[in-house]
Amino acid sequence: MxxxxxxxxxxxxxxxxxxxxxxxxxxxxxxxxxxGGGQFLRLLSNLIxxxxxxxxxxxxxxxxxxxxxxxxxxxxxxxxxxIQQNKNGDEPAFLDTAWTLQVARGVVLWGLTIVLANPVAAxxxxxxxxxxxxxxxxxxxxxxxxxxxxxxxxxHLMLGRVTALDxxxxxxxxxxxxxxAWATGSIWALVFSALSVSLMQLVLYMLFLPGRPSRFGxxxxxxxxxxxxxxxxxxxxxAGFIFSQGDKLVLxxxxxxxxxxxxxxxxxxxxxxxxxxxxxxxxxxxxxxxxRPPSESNANFLALRKLRFALTSALFAMLCxxxxxxxxxxxILYDERYLLSGGVLVLIALVQIPQVIVLTYDQSAIASGDxxxxxxxAATRAxxxxxxxxxxxxxxxxxxxxxxxxxxxxxxYPVTVWMARSQGSWDPLHDGIxxxxxxxxxxxALYLNFDAISALAALNLP
Numbered sequence: 398m399x400x401x402x403x404x405x406x407x408x409x410x411x412x413x414x415x416x417x418x419x420x421x422x423x424x425x426x427x428x429x430x431x432x433g434g435g436q437f438l439r440l441l442s443n444l445i446x447x448x449x450x451x452x453x454x455x456x457x458x459x460x461x462x463x464x465x466x467x468x469x470x471x472x473x474x475x476x477x478x479x480i481q482q483n484k485n486g487d488e489p490a491f492l493d494t495a496w497t498l499q500v501a502r503g504v505v506l507w508g509l510t511i512v513l514a515n516p517v518a519a520x521x522x523x524x525x526x527x528x529x530x531x532x533x534x535x536x537x538x539x540x541x542x543x544x545x546x547x548x549x550x551x552x553h554l555m556l557g558r559v560t561a562l563d564x565x566x567x568x569x570x571x572x573x574x575x576x577x578a579w580a581t582g583s584i585w586a587l588v589f590s591a592l593s594v595s596l597m598q599l600v601l602y603m604l605f606l607p608g609r610p611s612r613f614g615x616x617x618x619x620x621x622x623x624x625x626x627x628x629x630x631x632x633x634x635x636a637g638f639i640f641s642q643g644d645k646l647v648l649x650x651x652x653x654x655x656x657x658x659x660x661x662x663x664x665x666x667x668x669x670x671x672x673x674x675x676x677x678x679x680x681x682x683x684x685x686x687x688x689r690p691p692s693e694s695n696a697n698f699l700a701l702r703k704l705r706f707a708l709t710s711a712l713f714a715m716l717c718x719x720x721x722x723x724x725x726x727x728x729i730l731y732d733e734r735y736l737l738s739g740g741v742l743v744l745i746a747l748v749q750i751p752q753v754i755v756l757t758y759d760q761s762a763i764a765s766g767d768x769x770x771x772x773x774x775a776a777t778r779a780x781x782x783x784x785x786x787x788x789x790x791x792x793x794x795x796x797x798x799x800x801x802x803x804x805x806x807x808x809x810y811p812v813t814v815w816m817a818r819s820q821g822s823w824d825p826l827h828d829g830i831x832x833x834x835x836x837x838x839x840x841x842a843l844y845l846n847f848d849a850i851s852a853l854a855a856l857n858l859p
Contacts, residue, residue, distance in 0.1 A: 503541015510534025663741025692821025740853030
């Protein structure tokens with residue numbers, strides 16, 4: 398009688414399994430650990446640096462990062478996404494072409510930070526930007542040389558080592574920033590902290606990620622495929638920039654640097670759940686949608702429903718905790734200069750509820766190669782969000798701008814449904830349940846934090 402091989406334990410299947418479910422679970426865990434660890438380091442840095450630096454420093458650097466992100470998005474031709482989505486994403490010729498394009502882009506972007514520094518400083522009436530932008534722009538140049546081994550790890554849901562290296566780089570950057578801030582009390586502490594992170598990422602990726610080294614090369618068919626897919630990604634990332642950074646673009650014109658620094662502290666806390674969810678969805682769901690399209694079978698749809706419910710439940714729990722206790726959290730951790738950040742934190746957490754509900758739909762279009770519908774949805778979100786900000790800030794200041802964003806995201810929902818239905822990924826049961834939970838969470842948070850939100854509403858715009 399032949400012995401039946403023992404079935405591997407659940408832990409063994411999780412840690413060593415090579416099927417899609419095991420790889421997706423591991424990658425989700427590493428993404429959560431990496432982002433959670435990174436946010437812990439950012440929090441530690443934030444708590445230390447807010448005591449060593451002044452609020453204006455955080456407001457000024459937020460404008461710098463808006464510009465950096467804008468340059469990246471306005472030049473994004475979908476290199477990383479193409480490697481994840483394209484059938485040739487493992488071929489050396491494709492990877493070398495992608496790396497060559499990435500390096501060239503990094504050089505051009507750094508050059509643009511030099512050329513545009515003075516006009517940007519004049520627009521925001523912040524002379525320091527003229528010196529800060531070209532130096533922070535070096536992070537774009539450094540990122541251009543990141544090896545394609547990093548993107549290959551994302552493609553195959555093998556994120557453990559990348560996560561560990563990112564955390565080491567962030568820890569080193571934190572130490573650099575704290576030491577310089579303690580010695581000088583200058584905003585340059587934040588600048589050199591960011592530079593240290595980028596430089597250490599490059600060194601660690603090159604030394605410790607497995608795979609062939611990236612080389613300069615140009616394969617015309619590969620370049621054509623990247624350009625064809627990337628054309629819609631280019632427009633989508635422009636819309637994505639307006640959507641993700643529009644609050645700072647608009648508020649940077651209406652608020653003083655002090656008030657913008659107050660806003661940034663609240664945003665730092667409230668953005669944690671949505672950014673974490675976005676990273677999990679981007680790194681995990683594109684491969685899942687690619688290998689198991691929900692339109693292909695009911696089994697695929699139900700498997701994605703389980704994943705969607707689990708992710709949304711976890712993010713909702715975090716958002717509700719922040720919305721309920723935001724004002725108290727700021728009161729405990731920060732001094733009186735930052736108390737208004739409590740009301741900001743609460744309102745931004747509530748603004749993100751509609752976004753979390755639909756978070757898992759976008760990648761279905763990317764995975765299927767339907768970048769056109771993805772762009773239409775991204776452009777609609779950006780347009781509605783900016784309109785909500787502008788109308789809200791005109792009528793009710795900073796608090797009104799945040800409420801305007803929430804209304805805008807609700808109005809975009811029909812377009813999200815249109816895109817999701819085309820991919821067979823729309824789940825009305827999921828959306829209905831969490832919409833109800835969101836209403837209850839919002840009502841409770843507004844009741845518990847009435848004083849903090851009232852104080853924010855009374856803030857005068859300069």
